[in-house]
Amino acid sequence: MAYPPAARSSPPQQPSVKVILASADVQRVVDRIAHQILEKTQGAANTVLLGIPTRGTPLARRLADRISTFEDVAVPVGVLDITLYRDDLRRHATRAVGPTELPPGGIDGKRVILVDDVLFSGRTVRAALDALNDVGRPASVQLAVLVDRGHRELPIRADYVGKNIPTSLAESVKVTLAEIDGTDEVKLYGGPAS
Amino acid sequence: MIKHLLSGGDLDADTATEILDTAAEMATVAGREIKKLPALRGRTVVNLFYEDSTRTRISFEAAAKRLSADVINFSAKGSSVTKGESLKDTALTLQAMGADAVVIRHPASGAPHRLANWVDGSVVNAGDGTHEHPTQALLDAYTMRARLGRLAGLSVAVVGDVLHSRVARSNVLLLSTLGAKVTLVGPPTLIPVDIAGALAPGTDVSYDLDSVLPNVDVVMMLRVQRERMNDSYFPSAREYARRYGLDGPRMRRLPEHAIVMHPGPMNRGMEITPEVADSPRSTIVEQVTNGVSVRMAVLYLLLGGNNR
Numbered sequence: 001m002a003y004p005p006a007a008r009s010s011p012p013q014q015p016s017v018k019v020i021l022a023s024a025d026v027q028r029v030v031d032r033i034a035h036q037i038l039e040k041t042q043g044a045a046n047t048v049l050l051g052i053p054t055r056g057t058p059l060a061r062r063l064a065d066r067i068s069t070f071e072d073v074a075v076p077v078g079v080l081d082i083t084l085y086r087d088d089l090r091r092h093a094t095r096a097v098g099p100t101e102l103p104p105g106g107i108d109g110k111r112v113i114l115v116d117d118v119l120f121s122g123r124t125v126r127a128a129l130d131a132l133n134d135v136g137r138p139a140s141v142q143l144a145v146l147v148d149r150g151h152r153e154l155p156i157r158a159d160y161v162g163k164n165i166p167t168s169l170a171e172s173v174k175v176t177l178a179e180i181d182g183t184d185e186v187k188l189y190g191g192p193a194s
Numbered sequence: 195m196i197k198h199l200l201s202g203g204d205l206d207a208d209t210a211t212e213i214l215d216t217a218a219e220m221a222t223v224a225g226r227e228i229k230k231l232p233a234l235r236g237r238t239v240v241n242l243f244y245e246d247s248t249r250t251r252i253s254f255e256a257a258a259k260r261l262s263a264d265v266i267n268f269s270a271k272g273s274s275v276t277k278g279e280s281l282k283d284t285a286l287t288l289q290a291m292g293a294d295a296v297v298i299r300h301p302a303s304g305a306p307h308r309l310a311n312w313v314d315g316s317v318v319n320a321g322d323g324t325h326e327h328p329t330q331a332l333l334d335a336y337t338m339r340a341r342l343g344r345l346a347g348l349s350v351a352v353v354g355d356v357l358h359s360r361v362a363r364s365n366v367l368l369l370s371t372l373g374a375k376v377t378l379v380g381p382p383t384l385i386p387v388d389i390a391g392a393l394a395p396g397t398d399v400s401y402d403l404d405s406v407l408p409n410v411d412v413v414m415m416l417r418v419q420r421e422r423m424n425d426s427y428f429p430s431a432r433e434y435a436r437r438y439g440l441d442g443p444r445m446r447r448l449p450e451h452a453i454v455m456h457p458g459p460m461n462r463g464m465e466i467t468p469e470v471a472d473s474p475r476s477t478i479v480e481q482v483t484n485g486v487s488v489r490m491a492v493l494y495l496l497l498g499g500n501n502r
Contacts, residue, residue, distance in 0.1 A: 081219070084233040084494070094195050094499030096212065097219045134228045 020165055020173075021186035026146070029162035030059070033144055034066035036160050037113065044073050046139075047111045050080040052128055053098050055117035058179035059146060063115060076103030080114070080135075085127040102135060112138040113159075117175040119145040122156035147186055149173045195495055198310045198317045202331045202364035207371050214336050216491035217484070223260060224487065231490075233498050234263035240293040242284070243320075244270040244300045249458055249482055250320050250330075254297045257489035263497070266293070281305060285312040295497055298322070316496040324358045330457055331364035333488040335372060337477050338412055340484065341453050346373030351406050353379040353438060354416030354465050357386055357427070361457045362416055363393060370394035377410070379403050380438060383427040403438050407447045414455040415440055415465045431464060441467040445475065453477050 021029060041047050044067055051060030057079050064075045081098040089095065114128050125143060132141065144160035149167045163186070165173060171190045178184050196204055205213070223229055239258040243251050251267070258265045268288075270276070275284065281300070288296060295316040298306050303323030310317040321327040339345050350369055356362045356378050366376050370393075377398040378385055390397035400406050407413070418434065428434045435441075440454065448454075454466075454476045462468050471478060 084231045084498075089233060089498055090500050092499055094495050097216045097494070099219060100222065130232070134230065135226060 015190045018188045019185060020147075020188050021163060021184075023178075023184040026162075026177075026184040026186065029146065030062050031066055033146075033160045033162055034063050034070060037063065037144065038067060038071055038073075040142075040159070041111060043071060044075050046109075047113060048076045048078060048103055048105075048107050048138075049113050049115055049144075050078045050102075050107070050128075050132075052114060052116040052124060053079060053081055055146075055175055055177050055180060056115045058177050059117060059144075060115040061179075063144065076105055078102045078107075080128055080131055082124060082127040082131050085130045087123055087127065100131070100135065107132070107136040107138045109137070109139050111140050111142065113142045113144050115144045117146045117177075118173050119143070119148045119156075119158050119161075120151055120173075122152045122154035125156050126154050146175055147173055195499070197496070198306075198319075199328050199492055199496065200306050200310060200317065200319045201326050202328045202367035203371070204328070205368060205371060207373070210332070210335070210368060210372055213332055213488065213491045213495060214339060216495060217332075217336050217487040218340075220260075220490040220494070221484070221487040223490075224483070229260055230262060231260060232262050233494055234258070234261040237263045237294040237497050238266065238292060239263045239295045239297060239493065239497075240266045240268060240288050240291075241320075242268045242288070242296050242298045242300075244275070244298075244305075245321070247299055247321070249485065250299065250327075253482070253485040254318075254320060254329075254489050254493075256486045257493055260486070261490055261493055263294075263493065266291075281309065282312055285309050289313045289315075295493065318492060318496070321360050323360070324363075325360050326364045326367075327360040327457075328364045328368070329485070329489055329492055330361050331368040332492065333481055333485040334361075334365055334414065334455060334457070335368055335374075336484050336488050337455065337481050338374075338453070340480070341477060342411055342451065345369070348374040348411045349377070349409060350374050350412040350414060351377045351379050351400075351403075351410045352414045352416065353403060353440070355384045355418050355427075356380050356389065356416065357384045358419050359416045361414075365414065366390075366393045366397055370396060377406055379406050380416075381428050381434070403440075404444070404447070407444060408449065410448065411452050412455060413440060413448065413452065414457075415460075417457065417459060418461055418465050420461065420464075435464055439463075439465050439467065440470050442469045445470045445473065448475070455481060457481070 049060040051057035060077050064077045079101045081100045083095050083097045142159040145158045146162040148161045149165050174187045176185045297318045297320050299320040300322050303325035306319040352362045379400045390399050456478050
């Protein structure tokens with residue numbers, strides 16, 4: 001061993017982890033997005049929330065829940081699986097296809113708000129727009145994300161952003177949600193040690 | 195994920211379930227205005243059919259086209275095969291043209307296995323001789339699951355010409371993997387000795403249809419292959435129909451929930467009467483619809499990703 005343990009000034013190099021949003025913060029951010037949706041859509045009439053799996057799905061449900069608490073409007077929620085529309089299908093082992101569930105009223109002529117956890121390259125959203133094109137013709141499409149971490153590779157921007165996190169490409173952002181992972185949290189991995 | 199689909203026995207329970215689950219998602223595409231997915235854009239699927247077929251070939255073609263693959267249909271009639279070209283040379287030709295998948299139906303048992311050694315792409319067995327027809331077994335399993343809600347613990351009777359039936363062989367292998375219990379029923383001349391044990395332990399054989407019917411969830415009738423009638427496996431068509439044909443009175447002896455399946459093409463009046471074939475218990479039309487979804491799932495899982 002080159003360095004005996006006593007000679008070390010700091011613990012072995014581990015990727016640093018930084019909590020960006022704790023549980024209460026995530027709830028506040030979701031509340032704010034719900035308010036913004038209500039404001040920007042004048043009461044969320046004729047609006048459908050479509051979650052992009054995996055974590056966009058519970059986020060869309062939460063937003064609908066908050067919107068109905070704030071203003072007593074029932075916003076239909078659906079799930080839009082984008083697996084078959086990804087531009088990197090060929091680069092990975094075959095991906096499992098998930099369910100696409102549109103609300104009973106469909107999306108034709110509606111304002112569709114796509115919901116996802118992290119906005120990064122924009123490729124997921126591009127795939128979602130393609131998928132949307134095949135399942136109906138919405139009047140307009142908007143995008144809501146919990147975290148925007150930058151590094152866009154396509155001309156795509158979000159209409160509702162929970163938190164902008166400036167990142168380097170070496171870092172990774174991980175969102176956990178109570179419905180899937182047991183806790184609500186947004187963490188940044190691999191950043192400079194604080 | 196597997197590279198080829200040659201036998202119902204190629205699939206373990208997890209993979210088979212993944213195919214059925216994927217097929218359920220593919221089925222939703224059929225209800226859309228735009229029945230098309232981009233998943234296999236730019237991939238080439240060759241339908242190589244050395245034997246006549248309507249539903250299987252059209253089903254594979256529809257499945258590949260719904261996934262945006264390019265489809266080349268090849269039938270032995272009118273091709274260089276009539277000039278004596280061997281399967282291997284045909285395979286190498288397809289290879290040179292860049293086929294990503296070859297769907298093959300061939301009168302010789304084992305032809306798809308040979309082909310799989312000659313081409314780089316995926317090979318899907320669409321029926322080889324009297325051997326196997328795995329996508330038929332998958333669509334049958336899918337249909338059972340859709341109608342009855344489960345596969346594990348189901349009791350399935352496969353009735354008729356088991357000897358010549360690739361559908362029966364693939365179904366026994368797949369259904370036993372998925373936890374269903376299969377009973378092969380037919381005249382002793384049409385059920386090979388020891389077939390049950392050789393394919394899947396736990397499979398039963400019975401020569402008496404009437405005693406099996408009250409205890410099954412699914413009756414799968416096989417086509418009596420009239421082209422083999424000369425071989426006198428049974429005395430006459432009438433006698434066969436009376437002992438092993440499914441008619442109205444026999445159908446009424448089935449449990450309330452039981453379904454009747456047939457892989458098609460049917461000989462109405464022989465193994466199945468029109469009354470049964472057109473009854474609400476019959477899933478014959480659904481099987482055709484489900485065939486497209488299941489084949490979409492198979493093609494996607496074989497070709498969709500980078501599994502090389």
